[in-house]
Amino acid sequence: MTTIERSTWATKVGLARMLAGGVIMDVVTADQAKIAEEAGAVAVMALERVPFDIRRDGGVARMSDPKLIEEIKNATTIPVMAKCRIGHFAEAQILQSLEVDYIDESEVLTPADEEHHIDKHEFSVPFVCGCRDLGEALRRIGEGAAMIRTKGEAGTGDIVEAVRHMRAVQKGIRELTNMRTDELFAAAKELRAPYDIVKQTAELGELPVPNFSAGGVATPADASLMRQLGAQAVFVGSGIFKSADPERYARAIVKAATHFDNPEILVEVSTGLGEPMRGISSTEIPVEERLATRGW
Amino acid sequence: MSDSARPSRIGVLAVQGAVREHVNAIREIGADAVEVRLPRDLVDLDALILPGGESTAMRKLIDAYGLREPIAALGRAGAPMLGTCAGMILLAERNADGEDPVFGMLDIEVRRNAYGRQLDSFEADLEVPVLGHEPLHGVFIRAPVVTHVGPRTEVLARDPDGQPVAVRTGSVLATAFHPELTGDRRMHRLLAQMISEGVERTA
Numbered sequence: 001m002t003t004i005e006r007s008t009w010a011t012k013v014g015l016a017r018m019l020a021g022g023v024i025m026d027v028v029t030a031d032q033a034k035i036a037e038e039a040g041a042v043a044v045m046a047l048e049r050v051p052f053d054i055r056r057d058g059g060v061a062r063m064s065d066p067k068l069i070e071e072i073k074n075a076t077t078i079p080v081m082a083k084c085r086i087g088h089f090a091e092a093q094i095l096q097s098l099e100v101d102y103i104d105e106s107e108v109l110t111p112a113d114e115e116h117h118i119d120k121h122e123f124s125v126p127f128v129c130g131c132r133d134l135g136e137a138l139r140r141i142g143e144g145a146a147m148i149r150t151k152g153e154a155g156t157g158d159i160v161e162a163v164r165h166m167r168a169v170q171k172g173i174r175e176l177t178n179m180r181t182d183e184l185f186a187a188a189k190e191l192r193a194p195y196d197i198v199k200q201t202a203e204l205g206e207l208p209v210p211n212f213s214a215g216g217v218a219t220p221a222d223a224s225l226m227r228q229l230g231a232q233a234v235f236v237g238s239g240i241f242k243s244a245d246p247e248r249y250a251r252a253i254v255k256a257a258t259h260f261d262n263p264e265i266l267v268e269v270s271t272g273l274g275e276p277m278r279g280i281s282s283t284e285i286p287v288e289e290r291l292a293t294r295g296w
Numbered sequence: 297m298s299d300s301a302r303p304s305r306i307g308v309l310a311v312q313g314a315v316r317e318h319v320n321a322i323r324e325i326g327a328d329a330v331e332v333r334l335p336r337d338l339v340d341l342d343a344l345i346l347p348g349g350e351s352t353a354m355r356k357l358i359d360a361y362g363l364r365e366p367i368a369a370l371g372r373a374g375a376p377m378l379g380t381c382a383g384m385i386l387l388a389e390r391n392a393d394g395e396d397p398v399f400g401m402l403d404i405e406v407r408r409n410a411y412g413r414q415l416d417s418f419e420a421d422l423e424v425p426v427l428g429h430e431p432l433h434g435v436f437i438r439a440p441v442v443t444h445v446g447p448r449t450e451v452l453a454r455d456p457d458g459q460p461v462a463v464r465t466g467s468v469l470a471t472a473f474h475p476e477l478t479g480d481r482r483m484h485r486l487l488a489q490m491i492s493e494g495v496e497r498t499a
Contacts, residue, residue: 004418006416010435010477010478017314017477018350018381020316099414101438126414254357257312258310258311258357262334
C-alpha cells in the first residue's frame with residue numbers, strides 16, 4: 001500500500017517554485033482579488049490595509065479579520081496568502097485553520113515578539129519571511145520559512161531599499177560560494193545562521209528556497225530591475241491599488257515580471273500607464289519608523 | 297525534423313512557473329533547453345514542456361503575446377508535449393470548471409485545484425509501468441484532478457486512490473504531479489524518447 005504524505009517540505013517549497021516569474025498582489029477586498037486574478041497575478045495577499053495606509057494610519061497593525069480572508073478566498077481560484085505579526089504564533093494558528101495557502105510572518109504588521117520568530121516547522125501551512133541580508137534569510141529558513149522575500153520599504157513606492165537588500169543577499173551568497181569548508185563554520189557564526197543551511201547555500205550558489213522581492217515595487221521597470229537583480233518573482237503591495245489605473249498597472253507589472261529582460265516589451269507596457277502611486281522617498285522616513293528594520 | 301547528429305531542442309513555456317527546474321532536467325538528459333516567451337522562441341523545437349504554475353496567469357500571458365496558435369500548430373505537427381500540473385490544464389480538451397480549453401490536445405477533462413488547497417498538497421510513490429518497475433515519486437501541489445479520460449487517452453499512472461495522474465494522448469503527455477521537482481528524470485527521458493520515435497515514424 002502506497003502512503004500519502006501531506007504538507008511536506010517539498011510541497012511547501014514546491015508551491016513557492018510554482019509562483020516563480022509571477023506577481024503576488026496585495027488586495028484588501030474580494031473585488032480587488034478578482035481584478036488581480038484577471039490581470040494575471042499568481043497569488044494574492046489578503047490584507048485589511050495596504051502598507052501605504054498602515055503607514056499613514058499608524059497604530060498597531062494586526063492580522064486581518066478572518067471574514068475578509070474568507071471572502072477573498074471565495075472570490076478567487078489562485079493561492080491566497082495572509083500576514084501574521086512577527087512571533088505571533090497564535091495568529092498563525094488561526095490563519096492555518098482558515099486554510100490560507102501561505103502565511104507571511106511580516107514586518108509590515110506590528111511585531112508581537114522582539115526576540116523570537118515563529119517556529120515555522122511546527123506548521124503544516126508554508127511560511128514566507130522577509131530579510132535584509134543573507135544572515136537574516138538563512139535564520140528564517142532555519143526556522144522553517146519555505147520562501148524568502150527580500151525586503152524593500154513597504155508602502156513607499158521607493159525601490160531603493162529593495163535594491164540595497166537584494167544586492168546584500170546576492171553578494172553574501174557569492175562570498176559563501178568562494179569559501180573553503182573550514183571558512184564556512186566561521187561564516188555561519190558571523191551570519192548567526194545554522195551551519196547546514198549555510199553550507200547548502202554555498203553549494204547551491206543560491207538560497208535553498210525561492211527568493212522573491214517585496215516592498216517598494218511601483219512600476220513595470222521596478223519589477224524588471226528586481227528580477228534582473230535575482231528576484232524570482234515580485235510582491236506588489238500599494239503599487240497597484242494606489243495607482244491611477246490599477247487594472248492597467250496590474251497587467252503591465254505582470255508582463256514586466258515575465259519579459260523582464262526584453263526592453264521592447266518593457267517600453268510597450270510602460271507607455272501611457274498614468275500616474276503610479278504617489279510614493280514617499282524612504283530617506284524621508286526616520287530609521288526607527290522603517291518597517292524593513294523589524295525582524296531579528 | 298531533427299537530424300540525429302544534434303541534441304534534441306526541448307522548449308519550456310517560460311511565461312510563469314517552475315521553468316528553471318524543467319530547464320535543468322532537460323540539460324541533465326543531454327538535450328538543449330530553450331525558454332519560450334514569444335512565438336519566435338518556438339523555431340526548430342523538437343518538443344515542448346508546459347510547466348507547473350498558475351494556469352490563470354499563464355493563460356493571460358500566452359494570449360497577450362500570441363503563443364496560443366503557434367504552440368497548437370507545433371503540437372498538430374507532431375512535436376511531443378509534456379504538461380505538468382498547470383501544463384496539464386493548458387493541454388486538456390475539456391475543463392470541468394467551464395473554462396475554455398487553451399491548447400485542446402489532450403483527450404481528458406480536468407478540474408483545477410481539485411485535490412484541495414495547499415494544506416492538501418502531498419507526496420506519494422506512483423507505479424508507472426511505462427517507466428519500469430521502480431516507482432516514481434510524485435509531488436502534488438494544489439494539483440488538478442483528471443475527471444474524465446477520453447477514448448484516445450492511455451492512463452500511465454494512478455494515485456493511491458485510483459485517480460489517473462499521468463496520461464498520454466498520442467504524442468501529448470501530462471502529469472498532475474511535478475516530475476521536475478525530484479531528481480528522477482525518467483519522465484523527461486520518456487518525452488525525449490517520443491521525439492526519436494516520432495522521427496522514425498515520419499522517416
